[in-house]
Amino acid sequence: MKIEIERPKPGRVIVRLQGRLDADTAPGLKEQLHEIARTGAESVVVDMQAVNFIDSSGLSALVSGLKALRQQGGALNLSQPQTQALTALRLTMLDRVFPIFTSVEEALSEGDLLAP
Amino acid sequence: MEGDLGSVFKSIKRLWHTTTGGGLAVLGGNDRPSGSVQGRKLPAAVQRALIEESPLDALKTGRGFWWVTSPSPGLLGRVQLIAWAPNDEGWGHFLQTWTDMLAFSLGEKAVADRLTEALVDAWDRLTFLYELTHIAGQVTELPDMLSSVVRLLAQVVSAEEVFLVTGDDSGWESVTASGDLLSQPAALVENIPRTGRPVGLVEIQPALAQAESPLAQVGDLLVAPLLGEGNLSGVIGLLDSRQSCFDSSDMQLLASVAEQVGALIEAVRARAARQESQRLEHELEIAAGIQASLLPVGLPRIAGLELAAYLRPARRIGGDFYDVAEAKTGETMLLLADVAGKGTPAAILTALVHAIFHGEASHRRDPADLLQVINQLLQPDLEKAEAFVTAVIVRLESESIGFSYASAGHVDAALWRNLEQRVEFLPATGLPLGIDPTCTYHSHPVALNPGDVLYLYSDGVTEAENPEGAFLGLRGLSDIINATNPAQVEEQLRVIVESLDVYRRDLLLRDDVTLLLVRALPENGVSREVIPFVIPAELTAVSQLVDLVRNLGPTLPISNPKHRRQMADDFALALSEVVTNQIEHAFQGRKGQVLGRVIVEADQLVADLYDSGVPFQPSKSPQIPVDSDDPPERGYGLRLVRGLLDIFECRRLEGERNHWHLVKKFSGVDKL
Numbered sequence: 188m189k190i191e192i193e194r195p196k197p198g199r200v201i202v203r204l205q206g207r208l209d210a211d212t213a214p215g216l217k218e219q220l221h222e223i224a225r226t227g228a229e230s231v232v233v234d235m236q237a238v239n240f241i242d243s244s245g246l247s248a249l250v251s252g253l254k255a256l257r258q259q260g261g262a263l264n265l266s267q268p269q270t271q272a273l274t275a276l277r278l279t280m281l282d283r284v285f286p287i288f289t290s291v292e293e294a295l296s297e298g299d300l301l302a303p
Numbered sequence: 304m305e306g307d308l309g310s311v312f313k314s315i316k317r318l319w320h321t322t323t324g325g326g327l328a329v330l331g332g333n334d335r336p337s338g339s340v341q342g343r344k345l346p347a348a349v350q351r352a353l354i355e356e357s358p359l360d361a362l363k364t365g366r367g368f369w370w371v372t373s374p375s376p377g378l379l380g381r382v383q384l385i386a387w388a389p390n391d392e393g394w395g396h397f398l399q400t401w402t403d404m405l406a407f408s409l410g411e412k413a414v415a416d417r418l419t420e421a422l423v424d425a426w427d428r429l430t431f432l433y434e435l436t437h438i439a440g441q442v443t444e445l446p447d448m449l450s451s452v453v454r455l456l457a458q459v460v461s462a463e464e465v466f467l468v469t470g471d472d473s474g475w476e477s478v479t480a481s482g483d484l485l486s487q488p489a490a491l492v493e494n495i496p497r498t499g500r501p502v503g504l505v506e507i508q509p510a511l512a513q514a515e516s517p518l519a520q521v522g523d524l525l526v527a528p529l530l531g532e533g534n535l536s537g538v539i540g541l542l543d544s545r546q547s548c549f550d551s552s553d554m555q556l557l558a559s560v561a562e563q564v565g566a567l568i569e570a571v572r573a574r575a576a577r578q579e580s581q582r583l584e585h586e587l588e589i590a591a592g593i594q595a596s597l598l599p600v601g602l603p604r605i606a607g608l609e610l611a612a613y614l615r616p617a618r619r620i621g622g623d624f625y626d627v628a629e630a631k632t633g634e635t636m637l638l639l640a641d642v643a644g645k646g647t648p649a650a651i652l653t654a655l656v657h658a659i660f661h662g663e664a665s666h667r668r669d670p671a672d673l674l675q676v677i678n679q680l681l682q683p684d685l686e687k688a689e690a691f692v693t694a695v696i697v698r699l700e701s702e703s704i705g706f707s708y709a710s711a712g713h714v715d716a717a718l719w720r721n722l723e724q725r726v727e728f729l730p731a732t733g734l735p736l737g738i739d740p741t742c743t744y745h746s747h748p749v750a751l752n753p754g755d756v757l758y759l760y761s762d763g764v765t766e767a768e769n770p771e772g773a774f775l776g777l778r779g780l781s782d783i784i785n786a787t788n789p790a791q792v793e794e795q796l797r798v799i800v801e802s803l804d805v806y807r808r809d810l811l812l813r814d815d816v817t818l819l820l821v822r823a824l825p826e827n828g829v830s831r832e833v834i835p836f837v838i839p840a841e842l843t844a845v846s847q848l849v850d851l852v853r854n855l856g857p858t859l860p861i862s863n864p865k866h867r868r869q870m871a872d873d874f875a876l877a878l879s880e881v882v883t884n885q886i887e888h889a890f891q892g893r894k895g896q897v898l899g900r901v902i903v904e905a906d907q908l909v910a911d912l913y914d915s916g917v918p919f920q921p922s923k924s925p926q927i928p929v930d931s932d933d934p935p936e937r938g939y940g941l942r943l944v945r946g947l948l949d950i951f952e953c954r955r956l957e958g959e960r961n962h963w964h965l966v967k968k969f970s971g972v973d974k975l
Contacts, residue, residue: 210882242876242940250936284934
């Protein structure tokens, strides 16, 4: 799993993922999301376009990141999850927890609207 | 007097130049350094060493190596050698010896007027050391080298006998200048201090007297240990019937010779060991060639049966082979044998067994009868080679589905009973071949039912060893067989071999691995594909399984390609959840392997997984909906598995194992 972090402007973070998000790689993502939460981001977009497989450990890492961000008053949005990830999100009802967008730009502008 | 010294110095310079290609200057008495050596400017450190009269072992400069040596404390004369050489080949200790000897000779002159004799003596000894370096370069055989050394040494020392003792703990032998044998050479080796320096009679006499060695009674004795990389490879020494006839210059010389000879012995032995290992390597290659050439090119096609074979030779031990012969009556005879031993002798025995098997199998129907004949015919050869052979012979019946077998001390063959879903073992029916020429063997008939599988194998399978030192054993093999059935034999073979690799982890293959499988084909009807698998119980390995299942997508019997992919993805996710749970909870960090199979049926995907971990206790509590304001961080695995699968069960098997059963039906999609 490759994790790339981009900060287009203050308070906005794009986390681009590539590969498998499973029990082997999820702890790394969780740590990254917590690190981002510590530095006080308002809006984080996890770009899921290149995630070809996600399992419950991957979902847990996203939830854990979401909660850490919320505690700091931030938000976590998902962008472009693929079919396999959508199935996993739907079956766990997490599709009702994460705001899901069809592009990173859309997810970012949503963050702008929500920002005070 | 001056002239004598001058000519010796000149000779030393010449000797140094021929030996090293470098230059040398000798400073005796109160001479001061000239500031250059043969036109070369002295480096600052060399200058400083000369002025301070301190030794300088070696100084690496851009142009080579420099040494300054000065006399050891306690000697009377004072000589400094300044030397230069293009390369450092360890000449330093020569210089030190030469300096000491020259200084000693000068000192002697001050005490008694023996200068000329002393210098001639010193010169002889220098030449000797020079010659020694030549011996090192030329002589290939250790005994030749050692006798050259004692002969040469006898020419330059005033001693009645020069001796050298070499060998190892299994025995010590002496070489002497006179050709006489030294009595009790071991007593010298056992009592020499391993400090590297020579010892005189006074030091070693009590120990020699204790050992009742006649050497305790000699007039004088000097002995030095021969050391190479810390190992004691022998001693070198001088002895004489005159009392106190050896002096410090003899001791000096002996120390220097011992150092060189010790290194030489080490080098010659290392070379011999290298040659021996190359020879052995070559022999093993030949043996491996013979072994491979005797294997059957293909396996026979027999109606109602499916056969597969595998042989993987280990580097060091090679005596496994399998063979197939057709009897005149149409039956097929299978042989799997393990010749004890390795290399060429084992390969020759293999060839003999092969020849007898082929010669006799055509007209003998009974496996026990065949074993008996091989045992009798091989007896003389096996006895000569002090070897034995374990073998199992199977006759596949032509008229009915079944076989009879006889086993000469071979490891139990395994039999998968498809109806009962369990493994049986078929024990040996007689002693290994080569133990008792009168041994009687027995054959046992065994019926094969559809789906049953016979596994002939060598002990390289059941004695596969993991890094903790535990063998796979019959139990481990049963577990594998249990997981791989009812796959086709080629698939089963692949997974058994993979399982051995997973089980051994990083350990090298220590014994040959040979397998021969015979499967009674299941009755036609249910069309399905069985894919057995094995992965190490590590999270990084789970993705292999995910890929395996996802790659099945395009082959699933579902009409819509999108649905095919979706079905495979869903099943892969469910399987991944179960295996991850197994690894994290059942194994609890222990090493191990996850064995199982995926089955593609006409209307569903099925997976069975086996592990030897702690029992699985799924939470019985109903799934509560996820609160979107405060979602739980864990517990999604079971939700996914229940949401994705139609059947999900885990049952405890005997032998503290878990069996996980996963089913996903192709319902809601158009089947082909």
